[in-house]
Amino acid sequence: MENLDRIIKIKTILKQYWKSEDFTLNTLNTDASSRKYYRSVCKEQSIIVMDDDGCKWKPKEFTLLSDFLLKNDIYVPKVYYNNLIDGILLLEDLGDNSVRTLLSLQTEEDLYLKSGLAIAKVVNIENKPEYIKDFSKQKLLEDIKLFTEWYFPCALGYPLDDKKKEEFLSIIDKLSDMAYKIPSRLMLWDYHIDNIMITPENKYAIIDFQDAMWGPLTYDIASLLAADRMVISSETISKTKDAFFNQLSNIDREDFEDSFAFMYMFRHMRVIGRFTTLSIVNQKEKYLHFIPQTWKALENILQYPKLAEMKRWVNENIPEQCRVLPKRKPVFEAVILAAGRGSRMKELTNVLPKPLIEVGNKALIDYNFERLKGINIKKFVVNLCYKGELIKEHILKKYSDLKVVFSEEKEALETGGGVKKALPLLEGQAFFVSNSDVFFIDKGYKPALWKMIDKWDEKKYDILILLQNLEDICGDKGIGDYRIDENNCPERNENKISGFPYMFSGISIVSRKIFDNVKEEKFSLRDLFDVAQKNKKLGFVINEADFFHVGTPEALNEAKIRINIKK
Numbered sequence: 060m061e062n063l064d065r066i067i068k069i070k071t072i073l074k075q076y077w078k079s080e081d082f083t084l085n086t087l088n089t090d091a092s093s094r095k096y097y098r099s100v101c102k103e104q105s106i107i108v109m110d111d112d113g114c115k116w117k118p119k120e121f122t123l124l125s126d127f128l129l130k131n132d133i134y135v136p137k138v139y140y141n142n143l144i145d146g147i148l149l150l151e152d153l154g155d156n157s158v159r160t161l162l163s164l165q166t167e168e169d170l171y172l173k174s175g176l177a178i179a180k181v182v183n184i185e186n187k188p189e190y191i192k193d194f195s196k197q198k199l200l201e202d203i204k205l206f207t208e209w210y211f212p213c214a215l216g217y218p219l220d221d222k223k224k225e226e227f228l229s230i231i232d233k234l235s236d237m238a239y240k241i242p243s244r245l246m247l248w249d250y251h252i253d254n255i256m257i258t259p260e261n262k263y264a265i266i267d268f269q270d271a272m273w274g275p276l277t278y279d280i281a282s283l284l285a286a287d288r289m290v291i292s293s294e295t296i297s298k299t300k301d302a303f304f305n306q307l308s309n310i311d312r313e314d315f316e317d318s319f320a321f322m323y324m325f326r327h328m329r330v331i332g333r334f335t336t337l338s339i340v341n342q343k344e345k346y347l348h349f350i351p352q353t354w355k356a357l358e359n360i361l362q363y364p365k366l367a368e369m370k371r372w373v374n375e376n377i378p379e380q381c382r383v384l385p386k387r388k389p390v391f392e393a394v395i396l397a398a399g400r401g402s403r404m405k406e407l408t409n410v411l412p413k414p415l416i417e418v419g420n421k422a423l424i425d426y427n428f429e430r431l432k433g434i435n436i437k438k439f440v441v442n443l444c445y446k447g448e449l450i451k452e453h454i455l456k457k458y459s460d461l462k463v464v465f466s467e468e469k470e471a472l473e474t475g476g477g478v479k480k481a482l483p484l485l486e487g488q489a490f491f492v493s494n495s496d497v498f499f500i501d502k503g504y505k506p507a508l509w510k511m512i513d514k515w516d517e518k519k520y521d522i523l524i525l526l527q528n529l530e531d532i533c534g535d536k537g538i539g540d541y542r543i544d545e546n547n548c549p550e551r552n553e554n555k556i557s558g559f560p561y562m563f564s565g566i567s568i569v570s571r572k573i574f575d576n577v578k579e580e581k582f583s584l585r586d587l588f589d590v591a592q593k594n595k596k597l598g599f600v601i602n603e604a605d606f607f608h609v610g611t612p613e614a615l616n617e618a619k620i621r622i623n624i625k626k
Contacts, residue, residue, distance in 0.1 A: 085098050107151070109121075112146055115146075158170050173263055200232060213335055277315065287326075287330045287349055287352065350385070403611050419619070424454070440481045445471065526562070527563075529560055529561065573587050
């Protein structure tokens with residue numbers, strides 16, 4: 060949906076720039092980012108508007124690097140105007156002819172050779188801008204986790220175990236020495252055929268560079284020749300790589316080949332993971348189509364003799380028949396439990412129900428809506444009782460773009476009874492259940508709810524619960540609810556004793572079949588957890604988060620203080 064206030068702001072800036080109201084503003088297609096681009100034309104002159112609402116895509120770095128690269132005779136778009144507070148830039152219009160669009164009209168070899176020479180000019184810049192960060196091994200290891208943490212669960216249907224992940228990272232860490240055999244230079248990070256424009260003067264211009272780092276100079280040529288968006292011939296790859304190498308000086312060819320091989324492998328692994336997140340998380344399904352050809356390119360480079368250990372690991376952990384398109388588990392609905400009063404909050408809930416109490420200028424229930432929206436939940440069922448009209452009014456006003464239905468209770472039916480009553484409003488076989496006052500900040504590599512989706516297996520589990528380590532809880536800690544037994548199964552603390560290091564976080568995935576033989580109307584969901592535990596059908600995920608258990612006014616105050624510190 061178009062943000063009209065944003066468009067008005069852009070048009071106001073354009074009126075000042077053009078010194079006229081007689082101009083056009085047309086939307087351009089965008090790639091993987093959430094940035095928006097427009098072309099504005101006035102009196103036969105045109106400019107590009109980059110709209111980075113929230114400044115998530117580094118408009119400041121783009122502006123600084125544009126100036127730096129132009130001073131080093133690299134053709135990039137000039138920045139005519141920048142508003143770094145609002146994230147609105149006015150840029151030189153380099154036309155519509157990217158390398159990709161011209162591939163059907165010109166020879167592949169010529170286009171890639173000239174693109175390779177263009178990036179060779181960049182890597183021959185030896186002075187590092189002070190605002191550019193190093194592409195460290197730590198950064199490398201973090202980025203390549205996209206492959207194991209995102210692609211693997213969606214392709215295999217289950218997450219890799221920790222031991223296999225550690226083995227993968229250990230191999231990468233060792234092999235990465237190959238990458239750093241050659242000097243570090245400016246690496247633009249997204250140098251590919253969609254980000255190289257050919258101007259009417261036949262100049263090769265680079266349009267995407269705000270994510271640049273200082274790292275092995277082979278990365279961008281590996282990125283150009285990656286073939287993850289367009290299949291290219293081995294002859295073109297070889298000739299382009301040779302032409303690029305010939306522009307370098309004082310670099311051993313074997314060191315160059317080793318570095319290129321590793322970065323080519325790294326690029327493909329990372330991109331397979333990135334295309335997975337773009338298709339599954341961002342719902343940009345076109346990126347699924349690039350994954351098979353990316354796999355072929357990865358398989359080819361794994362034939363490089365010095366990558367033999369990684370080839371072995373890949374073949375053992377994801378055999379060829381498993382290298383399929385990633386797929387999300389079919390859990391698209393959620394029940395948010397908001398019926399209770401929250402009596403432990405004392406007078407604070409005399410006027411407001413607990414889900415509407417604010418922490419960090421946001422109602423507790425909002426944290427849950429946002430977290431569930433983040434995993435693309437399609438339908439929300441909210442149960443209501445105490446001051447339900449206030450909660451309903453808040454939700455309908457704030458989440459009018461979502462599919463939300465309400466299950467209203469004359470008296471609070473507790474957690475299990477509330478979910479059971481809501482069942483007719485649900486369509487799927489499995490769904491999330493979340494207490495409306497669950498409040499935490501993810502600090503792991505992958506958000507907790509995505510990890511739950513990865514692990515959910517309707518044949519293996521009836522219920523999957525999210526457990527929180529007591530050591531990471533701010534507020535009411537108390538005695539732990541669960542421990543993990545010798546069979547790696549959760550065991551509830553029925554006798555309220557020490558030695559149970561985990562608290563139930565208030566979030567679970569449940570199968571609707573667990574309610575089939577339940578006759579009670581009012582009961583705790585915990586009773587069904589116990590049944591699942593007894594039947595060896597209770598699974599768990601350990602949450603990596605700063606968790607806020609705001610059950611009392613004192614805990615609420617502590618959470619507010621902690622949130623303000625984090626801000």
